[in-house]
Amino acid sequence: MRLEWPKIGSENVFTWSTVVTLFDVARTAGVSASTVSRALTRPDKVAVKTRALVESAVDELGYVPNRAASGLRGGRTHTFGLLVPDLANPYFAAVAKGVAERAREHQLGVFVVDSDEDEDDEPELVRRLAHQTDGVVLCSPRAPLRDVEAIAGRPLVLINNRIAGVASVAVDNIGGIDLAVEHLRSLGHRRIAYVGGPEHAWSDDQRRAGLRRVIERRPELEVVLLGPHRPDAEGGLVAAGVVAASGCTAAITYNDLVAVGLVRRLIALGLRVPLDLSVVSFDDTILATMISPTLTSVRTNLRDVGRGATDLLVNLLDTDRGGGEPNPIIDTSLVLPAELVVRESTAPHVSTIMPGTSTGAAG
Amino acid sequence: MRLEWPKIGSENVFTWSTVVTLFDVARTAGVSASTVSRALTRPDKVAVKTRALVESAVDELGYVPNRAASGLRGGRTHTFGLLVPDLANPYFAAVAKGVAERAREHQLGVFVVDSDEDEDDEPELVRRLAHQTDGVVLCSPRAPLRDVEAIAGRPLVLINNRIAGVASVAVDNIGGIDLAVEHLRSLGHRRIAYVGGPEHAWSDDQRRAGLRRVIERRPELEVVLLGPHRPDAEGGLVAAGVVAASGCTAAITYNDLVAVGLVRRLIALGLRVPLDLSVVSFDDTILATMISPTLTSVRTNLRDVGRGATDLLVNLLDTDRGGGEPNPIIDTSLVLPAELVVRESTAPHVSTIMPGTSTGAAG
DNA sequence: GTGAAAGCGCTAACAT
DNA sequence: ATGTTAGCGCTTTCAC
Numbered sequence: 001m002r003l004e005w006p007k008i009g010s011e012n013v014f015t016w017s018t019v020v021t022l023f024d025v026a027r028t029a030g031v032s033a034s035t036v037s038r039a040l041t042r043p044d045k046v047a048v049k050t051r052a053l054v055e056s057a058v059d060e061l062g063y064v065p066n067r068a069a070s071g072l073r074g075g076r077t078h079t080f081g082l083l084v085p086d087l088a089n090p091y092f093a094a095v096a097k098g099v100a101e102r103a104r105e106h107q108l109g110v111f112v113v114d115s116d117e118d119e120d121d122e123p124e125l126v127r128r129l130a131h132q133t134d135g136v137v138l139c140s141p142r143a144p145l146r147d148v149e150a151i152a153g154r155p156l157v158l159i160n161n162r163i164a165g166v167a168s169v170a171v172d173n174i175g176g177i178d179l180a181v182e183h184l185r186s187l188g189h190r191r192i193a194y195v196g197g198p199e200h201a202w203s204d205d206q207r208r209a210g211l212r213r214v215i216e217r218r219p220e221l222e223v224v225l226l227g228p229h230r231p232d233a234e235g236g237l238v239a240a241g242v243v244a245a246s247g248c249t250a251a252i253t254y255n256d257l258v259a260v261g262l263v264r265r266l267i268a269l270g271l272r273v274p275l276d277l278s279v280v281s282f283d284d285t286i287l288a289t290m291i292s293p294t295l296t297s298v299r300t301n302l303r304d305v306g307r308g309a310t311d312l313l314v315n316l317l318d319t320d321r322g323g324g325e326p327n328p329i330i331d332t333s334l335v336l337p338a339e340l341v342v343r344e345s346t347a348p349h350v351s352t353i354m355p356g357t358s359t360g361a362a363g
Numbered sequence: 364m365r366l367e368w369p370k371i372g373s374e375n376v377f378t379w380s381t382v383v384t385l386f387d388v389a390r391t392a393g394v395s396a397s398t399v400s401r402a403l404t405r406p407d408k409v410a411v412k413t414r415a416l417v418e419s420a421v422d423e424l425g426y427v428p429n430r431a432a433s434g435l436r437g438g439r440t441h442t443f444g445l446l447v448p449d450l451a452n453p454y455f456a457a458v459a460k461g462v463a464e465r466a467r468e469h470q471l472g473v474f475v476v477d478s479d480e481d482e483d484d485e486p487e488l489v490r491r492l493a494h495q496t497d498g499v500v501l502c503s504p505r506a507p508l509r510d511v512e513a514i515a516g517r518p519l520v521l522i523n524n525r526i527a528g529v530a531s532v533a534v535d536n537i538g539g540i541d542l543a544v545e546h547l548r549s550l551g552h553r554r555i556a557y558v559g560g561p562e563h564a565w566s567d568d569q570r571r572a573g574l575r576r577v578i579e580r581r582p583e584l585e586v587v588l589l590g591p592h593r594p595d596a597e598g599g600l601v602a603a604g605v606v607a608a609s610g611c612t613a614a615i616t617y618n619d620l621v622a623v624g625l626v627r628r629l630i631a632l633g634l635r636v637p638l639d640l641s642v643v644s645f646d647d648t649i650l651a652t653m654i655s656p657t658l659t660s661v662r663t664n665l666r667d668v669g670r671g672a673t674d675l676l677v678n679l680l681d682t683d684r685g686g687g688e689p690n691p692i693i694d695t696s697l698v699l700p701a702e703l704v705v706r707e708s709t710a711p712h713v714s715t716i717m718p719g720t721s722t723g724a725a726g
Numbered sequence: 727g728t729g730a731a732a733g734c735g736c737t738a739a740c741a742t
Numbered sequence: 743a744t745g746t747t748a749g750c751g752c753t754t755t756c757a758c
Contacts, residue, residue, distance in 0.1 A: 066435075087460040111472050114460055131427035132472065292655065
């Protein structure tokens with residue numbers, strides 16, 4: 001290992017002619033390689049003096065451990081994989097940010113793979129990811145069952161999905177639905193449309209289930225289930241006609257994008273939001289505050305979802321037996337709370353029969 | 364290596380008791396390890412029969428090469444790093460998607476790191492990234508000079524920045540400014556405000572430079588340079604008063620978010636967009652089509668930016684001498700074209716002096 | 727508390 | 743065209 005200071009322009013720029021290895025550190029510190037390794041990975045197992053020696057050598061040489069080598073020998077790559085259906089989708093991007101953030105705090109590297117919403121590619125991508133990492137986080141998998149099979153028992157955390165025996169983190173869709181419905185109910189709405197998302201979407205299923213439970217509890221309510229619809233503005237545009245004709249005074253949408261499309265078409269149809277129709281969206285992305293009227297929305301801290309998934313994975317990693325022993329099935333399922341952000345798109349229902357009964361007491 | 368089929372629930376799930384190695388493949392194929400290695404990395408260097416043998420063994424065992432090991436020995440990790448200031452920012456998310464996409468096509472893994480806009484952390488993050496990858500892509504670096512120093516001559520590609528001797532991909536800000544200005548000019552606007560972004564932002568500098576060039580070419584135009592402003596809706600809100608008082612009939616904003624804030628406050632001030640003031644934004648994110656009026660915007664295909672950067676890096680990797688030799692300085696600088704998407708936020712300027720002269724001929 | 731030695735899975739000479 | 747050998751940078755027994 002030797003340093004060079006070639007002149008580039010008028011600046012000194014240094015480059016390593018070869019990588020600084022643990023052995024180099026050992027030599028400068030005047031100790032053996034294994035001592036350096038210990039000093040770095042289990043500082044308590046080394047004399048304080050020696051540790052100081054090693055540390056200053058590390059600083060002096062600018063040593064950075066080689067993860068590949070450490071992983072090869074130690075069995076841990078200190079790296080995990082994150083698979084998302086679409087990095088450019090603000091929802092997944094927020095989750096990914098949380099994952100990346102927490103990974104950094106845990107000193108883990110994270111391989112990111114974008115499946116581009118292709119459910120058939122997914123299992124193979126997962127398999128490859130699993131083979132070069134210590135574990136994998138799957139965000140909103142499109143083929144969860146096949147993925148779990150492909151991963152062959154390696155540490156795995158699911159986001160926005162639930163499979164028996166697999167750790168997961170999810171948004172509280174049922175609670176979110178409750179919040180949305182109760183908000184609308186307290187505003188006097190009795191007939192509510194749900195503009196659902198795409199078929200087989202896990203969170204859509206959850207929300208429909210939540211709605212079924214709500215109407216059992218609140219017999220005075222009527223819920224009109226619509227969909228499947230595309231999870232974008234187009235989906236909302238398409239749904240608007242049916243919503244307008246449904247006799248509903250309020251609508252809950254699969255996400256912000258759907259709400260945007262819905263509101264736009266509704267207004268084009270001559271309806272006023274929220275005067276004629278109140279709208280509650282899901283996700284509370286940046287869009288919710290950017291459009292007019294601003295959207296009342298059900299939100300969950302998505303960065304926390306990513307962070308939680310990472311923490312769960314780290315737990316799995318710590319308990320992972322590694323070579324061969326089946327891991328204890330840690331079937332931890334974290335559900336992060338939903339909250340309702342009330343904005344301009346919801347207003348009291350002005351009854352056509354009895355004007356003035358808008359802010360009704362409990363039913 | 365042996366396989367197990369433990370019963371989980373009523374499903375057969377298989378797990379490897381130990382990882383399948385290249386050696387296992389060699390044994391099942393009845394050849395040596397190096398032959399397998401060759402068959403996999405340089406198929407043409409191996410007899411067709413042998414290759415088939417190896418391939419079927421690979422399939423049978425479900426062998427996946429261990430990148431860490433291959434990197435350790437071969438000097439290439441087949442992995443590179445991507446650093447972005449904020450994954451949750453749709454702009455960077457789009458670039459990241461392009462990078463991830465192209466990386467997959469090149470069969471490269473990508474480590475993603477989010478600097479969280481912290482320019483002081485950046486160089487250290489870059490250094491660490493560089494040490495465990497074959498090269499690094501830096502998207503909109505906040506401390507580009509220090510980053511380049513930290514990377515110590517390893518393969519590097521810059522996105523949205525330009526440093527002599529370093530490969531880069533950028534958006535054509537100057538061309539974008541030209542498009543925006545010429546569009547407004549052709550609509551009859553003569554006095555145009557530029558609502559700029561944050562201080563030291565590279566693309567903001569570029570655009571201001573572009574504006575200076577434009578006014579030399581078009582002496583009939585007046586440009587009012589505003590800012591620095593925050594690159595979000597708040598920035599636009601703050602700028603609105605000055606814009607309204609500036610006597611300008613059109614404004615160009617640093618990005619969509621600024622435009623949203625600007626338009627909102629302008630409307631609150633009693634101005635109509637585009638009737639009283641036309642607005643052109645930069646970036647054309649999803650916001651541009653979601654708000655009302657929809658925004659005329661300067662766009663560049665950001666996924667292509669990411670893809671281009673990845674291709675550039677792969678080129679550098681291929682020419683990288685590896686251990687020690689200084690690399691040939693490949694100072695490739697890719698500039699991706701900007702295009703103008705005309706929407707509702709721009710309209711002809713109705714002259715207060717001579718009504719009817721809105722669609723003027725060339726000056 | 728520290729050092730010596732072996733070897734993780736793979737590739738790159740060098741033989742054959 | 744294929745096999746043999748050595749060793750990448752690190753961690754981990756096992757001695758001392």
